[in-house]
Amino acid sequence: MAQTAQAHDGPHRSFLDELKDAVSVRAALLVLGVLALQLGFITSYIGAFHQPRPHRVPLAVTSPDTQVADEALYRLGRLPGDPLEPRTVADETAARRQITEREVDGALVMDPRGTTDRLLVAGGGGGALRQAITEVVTKVEKSQNRTVRVVDVVPGAVGDARGLSSFYLVVGWCVGGCLCAAILAISAGARPANAARAFIRLGVLLLYSITAGLLGTVIAGPALDALPGSVRALWGLGTLLVFAVGAITLALQGLAGVIGIGLAILLVVVLGNPSAGGAYPYPLLPSFWRAIGPALPPGAGTYAARSIAYFRGNGAGGPMVVLAAWAVGGAVITFACAALRRRGPAPAPPG
Numbered sequence: 001m002a003q004t005a006q007a008h009d010g011p012h013r014s015f016l017d018e019l020k021d022a023v024s025v026r027a028a029l030l031v032l033g034v035l036a037l038q039l040g041f042i043t044s045y046i047g048a049f050h051q052p053r054p055h056r057v058p059l060a061v062t063s064p065d066t067q068v069a070d071e072a073l074y075r076l077g078r079l080p081g082d083p084l085e086p087r088t089v090a091d092e093t094a095a096r097r098q099i100t101e102r103e104v105d106g107a108l109v110m111d112p113r114g115t116t117d118r119l120l121v122a123g124g125g126g127g128a129l130r131q132a133i134t135e136v137v138t139k140v141e142k143s144q145n146r147t148v149r150v151v152d153v154v155p156g157a158v159g160d161a162r163g164l165s166s167f168y169l170v171v172g173w174c175v176g177g178c179l180c181a182a183i184l185a186i187s188a189g190a191r192p193a194n195a196a197r198a199f200i201r202l203g204v205l206l207l208y209s210i211t212a213g214l215l216g217t218v219i220a221g222p223a224l225d226a227l228p229g230s231v232r233a234l235w236g237l238g239t240l241l242v243f244a245v246g247a248i249t250l251a252l253q254g255l256a257g258v259i260g261i262g263l264a265i266l267l268v269v270v271l272g273n274p275s276a277g278g279a280y281p282y283p284l285l286p287s288f289w290r291a292i293g294p295a296l297p298p299g300a301g302t303y304a305a306r307s308i309a310y311f312r313g314n315g316a317g318g319p320m321v322v323l324a325a326w327a328v329g330g331a332v333i334t335f336a337c338a339a340l341r342r343r344g345p346a347p348a349p350p351g
Contacts, residue, residue: 033262040270048274052284054083054132058103060095061086063110072110075140083136095120096153102307102315105283106133115146122154124310126281127162154310159226166227166305167278169220173238174268174298176212177245180205182261185253198338202331205246213238229309237308241301244323247330254337272298294319297326
């Protein structure tokens with residue numbers, strides 16, 4: 001036996017034999033999967049952020065003189081590349097209301113008796129979007145020998161540089177939900193053994209979500225004074241978001257085993273974060289990321305967080321429904337995978 005072991009480990013083993021023992025086929029495939037995720041991460045982020053430009057940004061236009069408003073509507077609606085989607089409203093009060101209700105991202109209030117108009121913007125909706133609207137409208141006004149005075153009717157908090165605090169809070173919540181579910185899988189197997197185990201994992205995830213939602217809100221709000229808004233509402237959003245991302249991760253692990261962790265990273269980090277509207281809100285993103293962003297947890301969470309912080313919760317209903325759908329769907333799939341595994345094929349009779 002000693003001679004056999006010596007022969008197995010002796011100097012005559014080829015490098016290929018050593019390589020096969022050191023790196024299994026499964027490990028090699030997982031490494032290739034990591035490489036694909038890395039390249040996807042680079043492609044997604046650079047693709048989303050390398051050339052931001054406004055596309056059909058909702059803009060209200062109003063003036064005491066309807067003819068002046070109609071002429072401005074015509075000019076703004078026919079700009080190359082369709083950077084704006086202008087619409088006329090009755091008066092400035094209606095324009096401000098549509099901004100606070102997140103129906104439009106800005107408003108141009110025309111003065112028919114002078115050459116200086118006012119551009120109403122919402123810095124709380126994202127600094128990059130405010131800047132883009134200002135640049136486009138200023139250029140158009142200059143071509144008509146007019147000027148604009150920018151008025152921020154929904155300003156961002158002093159500690160919320162360019163409206164990014166809500167985005168980073170959401171990213172932190174998403175990472176926590178994904179890691180919590182992954183740790184549960186690593187410690188006790190990627191797939192729960194039965195429905196009871198699935199229930200326990202989801203219960204632990206819920207307790208974690210409640211705690212993470214509260215602590216994240218306290219840090220971003222009262223502690224750092226970076227994000228205003230209702231603490232209770234942000235806490236509820238954080239709890240739902242963390243649970244939704246965690247439930248998705250558990251569900252994907254139930255379907256694909258440990259590979260499900262990579263799929264969750266693909267969905268939430270590689271695709272979800274650059275399309276979330278954080279650094280660049282939706283109207284500034286390329287069409288692919290602009291289309292998928294609202295349907296993924298980071299995008300829904302970021303939009304809802306800004307709505308709660310700056311717009312009195314207006315516009316948060318749709319994103320909350322999206323998160324609830326992910327949470328329920330993830331939980332149902334997790335239970336279903338556990339139940340099907342429990343019912344697996346009966347063992348073959350002996351003999």
